Amino acid sequence: MSTPILQVSGLSFAYPERELFSDLSLNIPSGVTLVQGGDGRGKTTLLQLLAGRMQAQAGRLELKGIDLHTEGEAYRRQIFCMELRSEAYDQMNVPEYFASVHAAFPGFDASRLPALIEGLSLTPHVEKKLFMLSTGSKRKVWLAAAFAAGATLNLLDDPFAGLDQASINFVVKTLNAAALNPQQAWVIALYEPPQGVPLAQTLDLGD
Ligand SMILES: Nc1ncnc2c1ncn2[C@@H]1O[C@H](COP(=O)(O)OP(=O)(O)OP(=O)(O)O)[C@@H](O)[C@H]1O
Numbered sequence: 001m002s003t004p005i006l007q008v009s010g011l012s013f014a015y016p017e018r019e020l021f022s023d024l025s026l027n028i029p030s031g032v033t034l035v036q037g038g039d040g041r042g043k044t045t046l047l048q049l050l051a052g053r054m055q056a057q058a059g060r061l062e063l064k065g066i067d068l069h070t071e072g073e074a075y076r077r078q079i080f081c082m083e084l085r086s087e088a089y090d091q092m093n094v095p096e097y098f099a100s101v102h103a104a105f106p107g108f109d110a111s112r113l114p115a116l117i118e119g120l121s122l123t124p125h126v127e128k129k130l131f132m133l134s135t136g137s138k139r140k141v142w143l144a145a146a147f148a149a150g151a152t153l154n155l156l157d158d159p160f161a162g163l164d165q166a167s168i169n170f171v172v173k174t175l176n177a178a179a180l181n182p183q184q185a186w187v188i189a190l191y192e193p194p195q196g197v198p199l200a201q202t203l204d205l206g207d
Pocket residue numbers: 015016018020037038039040041042043044045046
């Protein structure tokens with residue numbers, strides 16, 4: 001088996017009033033990994049921990065040999081993470097947002113944007129600022145950015161929420177094509193397994 005993209009060992013994390021993970025070890029290979037779990041099981045928190053945006057109480061995370069603890073900046077630079085709760089990009093219009101992602105990811109492939117915008121029915125929205133978009137449209141913008149970014153590790157929290165069926169089909173098709181790239185890993189957090197997406201593995205956090 002090839003070396004995993006991300007190696008996690010001994011990860012422990014608790015909020016003051018609730019322990020979520022204790023001594024969790026896992027490998028994330030290329031392809032699609034599903035983090036499955038019911039309400040409040042810790043899907044979002046786990047993605048934030050993998051992204052290096054929240055700090056665990058214990059554990060080691062190594063992304064293609066880069067250790068989060070000792071090389072945090074280099075580690076985080078390889079990760080595209082949907083920041084749906086962030087307001088940091090709200091004042092940007094869609095092309096400005098894509099330009100900001102392009103600046104952050106050297107492997108960003110801008111030639112893919114027209115097809116992604118069309119496939120996700122974003123054309124009527126491209127001149128809008130992000131705060132003007134519905135949650136579903138904003139999610140589509142993040143997804144388009146993820147597919148163009150070329151990041152090593154891609155963390156997609158609830159990628160289908162609020163999407164119309166045509167866009168869901170498009171995301172499934174695009175994700176399945178991206179999953180064939182042995183240099184990239186895709187982690188998706190959902191309540192239940194997605195239809196039509198072959199999974200490299202499932203991490204079940206319970207109902
Ligand atoms: N900042 C926080 N401080 C304290 N507790 C938190 C915080 N964020 C989340 N929690 C709690 O931790 C648990 C896991 O939350 P998290 O959002 O990671 O779960 P989730 O599986 O993504 O849930 P959902 O599907 O409902 O979004 C929940 O019980 C939540 O209430």
